Amino acid sequence: MLIAHLSDAHLGRKSAGDAQGAERLNSLRQAVGALARANPDVLLVAGDTFDSQQVEPAVVEEAAKSLAAVRNEHGALIPIVVIPGNHDPAEFDRLWGCFRKALGAAAHVHLACAPAVIELADGKLLIEAYPCATRFSAEPPWERRLPVPPAAARDRIRVVLAHGTLQGGPVPDGETDAYPFSQADLDALAADYVALGHFHGVYPAWGDGDACIRSFSYCGTHEPDQFTGDAGYAILATVAAGQPARLRRLKVGRRQWRQVQLAGPADLSKVEALEQEAKASSDPGRYVIRLKIQGRTGWSVADVERLDALVAALEAVGAQVERRGHIEPRVEVDALDLQGLPSGAVKEALLSLQAELDQTTDEARRAVLTAALLLGWEKLRDA
Numbered sequence: 001m002l003i004a005h006l007s008d009a010h011l012g013r014k015s016a017g018d019a020q021g022a023e024r025l026n027s028l029r030q031a032v033g034a035l036a037r038a039n040p041d042v043l044l045v046a047g048d049t050f051d052s053q054q055v056e057p058a059v060v061e062e063a064a065k066s067l068a069a070v071r072n073e074h075g076a077l078i079p080i081v082v083i084p085g086n087h088d089p090a091e092f093d094r095l096w097g098c099f100r101k102a103l104g105a106a107a108h109v110h111l112a113c114a115p116a117v118i119e120l121a122d123g124k125l126l127i128e129a130y131p132c133a134t135r136f137s138a139e140p141p142w143e144r145r146l147p148v149p150p151a152a153a154r155d156r157i158r159v160v161l162a163h164g165t166l167q168g169g170p171v172p173d174g175e176t177d178a179y180p181f182s183q184a185d186l187d188a189l190a191a192d193y194v195a196l197g198h199f200h201g202v203y204p205a206w207g208d209g210d211a212c213i214r215s216f217s218y219c220g221t222h223e224p225d226q227f228t229g230d231a232g233y234a235i236l237a238t239v240a241a242g243q244p245a246r247l248r249r250l251k252v253g254r255r256q257w258r259q260v261q262l263a264g265p266a267d268l269s270k271v272e273a274l275e276q277e278a279k280a281s282s283d284p285g286r287y288v289i290r291l292k293i294q295g296r297t298g299w300s301v302a303d304v305e306r307l308d309a310l311v312a313a314l315e316a317v318g319a320q321v322e323r324r325g326h327i328e329p330r331v332e333v334d335a336l337d338l339q340g341l342p343s344g345a346v347k348e349a350l351l352s353l354q355a356e357l358d359q360t361t362d363e364a365r366r367a368v369l370t371a372a373l374l375l376g377w378e379k380l381r382d383a
Contacts, residue, residue, distance in 0.1 A: 001125055001157050004035040004078075005235040007046035007197030008221045010087065011063055012055030015225040016288055016320065023254065025059060027223035029066050031234050031252035038236055038250075039072040041121055046197030046219070047085025047132060047163030053092040060095060064102035068109055079120050080109045083131035085163040085197050086178040090114065090133050112161075117146050123156070128191070130162040132179060140164060140181035142189070155241050160189050163197040169218075170199055170229070186216055193237050193245040195219075201229035202249060213244045222252050227259040227290055256287045262325070264295040265303040271310045278319050285318030293325025304329045333357070333370050341380055350376045 009028050014021045035043060049063060070078045084090045090113040103109050110118050112129035119126055126148060130141040137143075141162040148158065164179030165171055166186070178198065186194060194216035201220040206212060217235060224231040232253025238246040256278075260270050271291065278284040291311070304327055311321050338354060341347045350373060357369040 001042075001121065001239050002038065002040045003159060003193065003195070003237040003239055004038065004040035004043040005046065005195045005217070005219050005237060006031060006035070006043065006222055007163070007195075007219050008048045008085070008200055009045075009063075009223075010048055010051040010221065010225070011059050013051040013225065016322070018223075018225070018255070021059075024223050024225075025062060025066075027252070027254045028063065030254060031222040032066060032070050034250060034252050035234055035236065036070050036072055036078060039074070040078060040236065042125065042127070043067075043070065043078050043080045044127070044159070044161050044195045045080065045082040046161055046195050047083050048087045048197055049082060049085070050088040050095060052087060053095045055088075055095065057098050060098045061102040064099045064106075064109075068103050068106035077106075077108045081112060081118055081127050081129055081161060082109065083112050083129050083161055083163060083197075084133075086132045086135055086137075086175070089135055090131050091135075115142075115144070115146050117148065119149070125157045125159065128158065128160045130160065132163050136177050137179050138177060139179065140185055141179045142181075142185075145189075157193075157239050157241050158191045159239065160191040160194040162194065165198055166196070166203075166218075169203055170201065172198070172200060191215070192241055192243070193239045195235075195237070200226070201231045202233055202235075203230075206230060206249060210250075211246065211248045213246050215245060217247055219249070224253050224255055224257045227257050227288075254286055256281075258287065259290045259292060262291055262293045262295065262307075264298050265300070265306075268303065268306055268310065271307065275310055275314055278314060279317055284314075287314070287319035289314060289319055289321045291321065291323045291325075293323065293327055296326055296328050297330065299327045299329050300332060301329045333373050336373065336377055338377075341377075346376060346380050350380070 009024060011024050012021055018024060067080055072078055088095060096113055100111060112131050116129050117126055118129060128146055141164040164181055167180055167182050196216060196218045199218040199220060203218040219235040220231045220233060222234060232251060233249045234252045236248045236250055258274060278287045314321050338350050353369050353373050357366060360366055
């Protein structure tokens with residue numbers, strides 16, 4: 001049985017590179033389309049489809065219509081199970097009422113606003129759906145475990161769909177009390193696969209390659225909205241009763257979030273490589289770049305100008321670039337144009353210092369003269 005797993009779309013959220021929040025909806029359509037081409041038996045959406053109850057009704061309607069239209073490569077509608085997460089809990093009646101209305105007669109889309117066992121694939125697949133009832137809870141999502149239908153045979157596949165906080169994992173800020181549970185709680189479920197939502201990256205850590213074997217997983221956001229974390233993926237899980245699930249992660253994110261550390265001018269080569277990559281891309285505008293300047297000194301004026309030119313080139317092709325940190329460019333004394341300064345006593349004093357610097361060979365004296373020249377240059381230039 002092939003199960004597609006998505007989570008944490010957070011539609012309606014605005015972020016860097018997506019100032020209007022529209023990119024997240026477009027990316028969701030792309031992600032669902034990519035999963036549909038794999039011909040899954042079911043698509044599970046593990047909560048936080050929406051960022052809050054204040055999401056525009058038009059976004060809710062478009063999301064519902066996009067899910068209702070999902071078909072596999074043979075033209076057949078794919079069953080979908082959606083649960084509310086802690087950002088869009090079931091208590092948000094207006095939000096989910098709008099969603100239901102937009103779904104219309106799409107009976108293949110199952111919205112579980114209360115715990116439910118959903119039978120699919122002619123009864124061969126049981127989905128235990130545990131939605132979030134409220135924004136926060138101190139109890140695990142499956143506080144009251146649903147009874148499995150007694151007719152369930154050993155060859156039936158049992159999948160738990162839930163949204164909550166695995167203790168010890170990469171908990172989002174301010175979300176520690178959102179339906180917490182332990183590894184022991186997970187193990188006690190004894191499910192063939194547990195599809196989780198809430199963490200904004202694939203977790204546990206994936207390791208090398210795009211496939212692994214595990215009984216549970218978070219799949220993170222379909223579209224990255226930050227510079228760190230393993231986001232921008234969906235998961236395809238091949239599941240058989242009583243067997244370890246084989247998971248394949250599928251890259252679905254549209255945006256390219258890149259962070260470059262600049263400890264000194266030598267790191268400009270990283271920015272140059274990124275510029276070439278963006279320009280060679282079919283859509284340079286999908287790049288969201290942060291340049292973190294760590295080494296404030298050691299940069300010449302020419303280095304700073306080179307950085308400025310690289311940033312301008314990236315922005316010219318549509319990339320969004322953010323700079324963090326400050327550079328204090330090193331001025332080369334030999335390159336100072338003292339003759340271009342306004343006439344006056346300070347200019348004459350600087351010219352005198354420069355003449356002495358040209359004549360002396362004493363390194364200590366040269367250091368003093370250099371410092372005095374630079375100080376006088378900066379003061380007069382600023383004035």
